[in-house]
Amino acid sequence: MRIGLAGAGLIGSFHAQTLRQLPAVEELVIADANAERARQVAEALGAKALPRVDDLFESKLDGLVIAAATAAHPELLVRAIERGIPVFCEKPVAPTLHETLAVLERVQGARVPVQIGFQRRFDAGYIAAREAIRSGRLGWVHTLRACTLDEAPPPPEYVPTSGGIFRDCSIHDFDILRWVTGREIVHVHATGANRGDDYIRAAGDVDTMAAILTFDDGTLAVVSATMYNAKGYDVRLEALGSKDDICAGLDERTPLRSVEPGVRFPSGTPYPGFIERFRPAYQRELAVFLDVAARQVESPCSVADGLAAFLVAEACERARRERRMVRMEEVAP
Template sequence: MRFALLGAGRIGKLHARLLSETEGVSELLVADVERERAVEAARAVGATACDSVKTAIDRAEAIVIAAATDAHAELIRAGADRGVPVFCEKPIALDLGESQRVVDHAQQKGIPLQIGFQRRFDPAYREARRLVETGELGTVYAARLAGHDPAPPHEAYIPASGGIFVDFGIHDFDVIRWLLADEVEEVYADGDVRGFPIFDRYNDVDTAVAAMHMKGGTLVVASWARHDPLGYDIRTELFGSRDSVSVGLGPKTPMRSVEPGVPPPAGPAWQNFLVRFEDAYRAELAEFARVARGEVESPCTGRDGVEALRTALAATRSRKEHRPVRVEEIA
């Protein structure tokens, strides 16, 4: 099948390489609003650079969207209008209503839509989900989620990101739904600017926390930070009546124990999300190729994207209003 990759920035370049290695991708087209970036990404993997995004869409049999967030909704609609399967990196849009309208449009056109939450394809996350599904963890009492970026994004990114919960926390809001096969009922969130005053200029924070109550009763706590001097730290801990497990705890975790006699992690620490989750991205795109061929249903639907965003917006409101917010308030 002929795949079109729309967007040739940092993650777009990774996707270009992974798609060029994916079974079933017979031809790869690359397009970007800055054509030079498309040419560079295409040349690196032996793909074809298109003169415009429209040209790539018109020629595509399946579309992968890795463009800027504010272009996602328009590009999904364009793919749906062409009647071809679409994969789009999160989020669908920054606005819940617009996100739902885009999902409805894709459904009306009858196309498969897969949203890019790559943690669902990481081997450790998948094992944690299996342990929950099989009952090997028993009753899941509580979960802890942690996300620390190695360095803050550049200033121009901040006002277009949707804020720390929509840009960063949304991965955790999705993965906890998926791990527990449950929905977030209520969230209380807070945050502050601890090291980078530039975030305050855009009414955002560089450090945040949230406490969530799942509908099934599990209690969840989460923390995020835009700076970790040791590397990229993404962890999930599940505490059950039969077992307790951790995702992201290993020789490359950028954290050390101060217990006597415990050696530091062997390292090197994960430096960014592209390195930490490359295998997950590879598996995610391979699954989308199967979706595009009609072999399987989308493993991460438009509705999944909408619900993760709904929780992120509930957390955003909670921080601003300094109160617990029921997710159903966000409509």
């Protein structure tokens, strides 16, 4: 297959490595708004760099992976769909609700597969948690606790373009909570705090958030995130049921320390970042995308799923700003 990659930054350069290793990828062509960046990433991998992003659309692709900055997603996605090119697009679909809805409208009218990059759906622990929750083995799940604790904040230039902590970071938790439960959220409470670098507050964002989500069956989910967890990248999901409790993301490398005497777990090297924590999941999601692009399987994560998670983020942002509970129908289109 001839696969294109738009965006060769942090995650794009990692996706490029993964794509190079997938046997179905015969040719990888890379473009970035910064042509030099595309050239360097391509050269290191023996891939081909294109001088302009526009060239991607003229190069007879079997699939396009979009890992460009979030603001560029809607245009790249729509251009690919218009040319009949199957697309994998990193989360979120778009920076705003308005643009997300516009993309959804275009996708619905076309017969071109699109997969959104929520890699936790391909992580062994989250897959096991989903199975445990849905099988009923936990009894009724009264509480879910999800966290995403980043080892360090993103660079100052990234924060104003990210859409904020709820849309950029916690959107992973919102998606996975819907996915593991198969249920929808009805209302949210959320708040945030700024005790870290000034540039985060200056961008109108918060460096730490906490939210309580209520599902349509009464399950409560407590979600928390921070940009300041220097011990390492800590992403977990606890599902607490009337019969049993489980945790995804708790292993020897979890950046957490027990202060109980004699307890050494976890004692491994903490995950330094998202690539080390989710490497196998990122690899699986791109392998599946090639099957999606070949029209062998349905997309495992649609634009509608991307919208659903985005709406929860939208509700949380509003709840934080207006300091009140927000019902999902207030943000629903």
